[in-house]
Amino acid sequence: MKSKLLPLFTSLLLVLNTIHVIAQDNWMMLKQIHKNENVVISPYSVNSALGMLSMVTSDETQQEILNYLEVKDEKQLKKKVEAKHQLFTTKQNVDLSIANGIWYDKQYKLIPTTKKDLISTFDAEIKGVNFYQSEKVKTQINDWVDKKTEGEIDQIISEVTKDDRMILVNTVFFDAEWSQNFDEKATRKGEFKLTNGEVKQIDFLTDNARFTKNYSDDNIKVLSLLYKEAEFELVLLMPTQGKLEEFLDGLNEQKVLDYQSKMKPSEVFFKMPKTKITFEKDLIANLKSSGIERAFFSGQAQFGNFSKSAAKDLYVSQVMHKTVVTFSESGTKAAAATAISVSRSALNPKKKEFYFNQPFIFLIQEVKTKEVLFMGTVETP
Numbered sequence: 265m266k267s268k269l270l271p272l273f274t275s276l277l278l279v280l281n282t283i284h285v286i287a288q289d290n291w292m293m294l295k296q297i298h299k300n301e302n303v304v305i306s307p308y309s310v311n312s313a314l315g316m317l318s319m320v321t322s323d324e325t326q327q328e329i330l331n332y333l334e335v336k337d338e339k340q341l342k343k344k345v346e347a348k349h350q351l352f353t354t355k356q357n358v359d360l361s362i363a364n365g366i367w368y369d370k371q372y373k374l375i376p377t378t379k380k381d382l383i384s385t386f387d388a389e390i391k392g393v394n395f396y397q398s399e400k401v402k403t404q405i406n407d408w409v410d411k412k413t414e415g416e417i418d419q420i421i422s423e424v425t426k427d428d429r430m431i432l433v434n435t436v437f438f439d440a441e442w443s444q445n446f447d448e449k450a451t452r453k454g455e456f457k458l459t460n461g462e463v464k465q466i467d468f469l470t471d472n473a474r475f476t477k478n479y480s481d482d483n484i485k486v487l488s489l490l491y492k493e494a495e496f497e498l499v500l501l502m503p504t505q506g507k508l509e510e511f512l513d514g515l516n517e518q519k520v521l522d523y524q525s526k527m528k529p530s531e532v533f534f535k536m537p538k539t540k541i542t543f544e545k546d547l548i549a550n551l552k553s554s555g556i557e558r559a560f561f562s563g564q565a566q567f568g569n570f571s572k573s574a575a576k577d578l579y580v581s582q583v584m585h586k587t588v589v590t591f592s593e594s595g596t597k598a599a600a601a602t603a604i605s606v607s608r609s610a611l612n613p614k615k616k617e618f619y620f621n622q623p624f625i626f627l628i629q630e631v632k633t634k635e636v637l638f639m640g641t642v643e644t645p
Contacts (some may be wrong), residue, residue, distance in 0.1 A: 293550045294639060295512055300459050304543045304587040304640035306436055313434040315345055316364060316386055319378055322568030325558040332556050342385050351630060357493040359439040363412040364388040367405060368430040369395050372571035398424040405431060413437050416588050429578055440491040446471060451538055456645055457622040459507055466645050467538040474534040477527040478618055486523045487618050497631050502624035508641060536620040537591060537645035544586040551583060
């Protein structure tokens with residue numbers, strides 16, 4: 265029976281009480297996955313898991329992964345990972361937890377320098393296990409993910425087999441308060457127009473006096489909501505003409521940055537869905553189309569940095585990506601004060617309406633660098 269390396273999992277959690285600038289491959293992946301459905305991906309999490317994978321591969325297999333990550337070698341990868349980790353984990357006003365775990369077959373001796381690099385670069389927790397005790401290993405991994413995501417994702421892996429040789433997991437937990445919280449009393453039912461023309465009654469977070477950066481023209485509405493202390497922001501983009509899929513097809517990194525550069529601060533009428541979205545997908549097909557191929561084929565994948573005794577037919581069998589996203593009005597003790605300001609300025613006739621009541625795109629990003637932590641589409645809240 266052939267040996268196989270992995271499944272490779274990235275488990276993500278985004279709670280909204282709510283890297284390099286947006287890479288083209290991230291937008292390409294979003295376009296490929298989006299088929300008139302809710303999608304949420306974390307470029308940071310996917311790239312972290314692939315970064316770990318690159319350190320146990322070698323030769324052409326490793327180079328394909330490094331090319332995808334836009335670095336020329338491991339030295340440059342380490343610098344890039346360190347810079348992004350520093351950017352995301354030094355924030356004082358968000359709950360942002362990043363964890364990396366590796367479970368490998370203990371009959372193989374993990375190359376010492378590789379183990380050292382994985383720990384120093386990714387702060388990885390590395391454990392040797394017996395994959396013949398498949399249920400035990402599965403429970404260990406799912407319990408680890410459950411703990412790292414504070415119970416939001418209780419299962420990332422549904423099966424472990426005796427043929428698995430290594431499982432790599434990255435988790436991202438993000439929880440941030442709005443800089444200006446929503447009043448729960450203002451949340452009310454409204455219509456959300458689906459792509460197929462049907463209308464769905466849902467709860468909307470509502471604010472009749474939201475002061476925020478925004479831009480609109482005949483084709484699009486763009487708006488930014490800041491999190492506490494303006495370290496991260498939620499950027500919403502909604503086409504007002506045509507379908508979201510058509511708009512997404514014509515979208516790229518530069519266009520998104522151009523839209524954001526046009527935003528100006530003003531007070532607006534605002535509403536967006538209060539909803540929870542769960543997304544799960546194996547990303548192998550998407551990664552293949554982006555240039556990572558050898559890692560997924562037995563006999564072609566090269567894992568020279570895993571173990572000197574590793575079998576020649578190791579390969580990546582899964583790249584599972586799971587996210588949970590919650591948009592809610594939950595915030596700080598300042599919520600009551602926000603309600604007062606809402607009612608005070610609700611009658612301003614010059615304010616524009618930014619009602620995200622049909623399919624839209626969202627980004628969670630660091631404010632100064634525009635580094636993206638999460639991105640996705642909302643089709644059916």
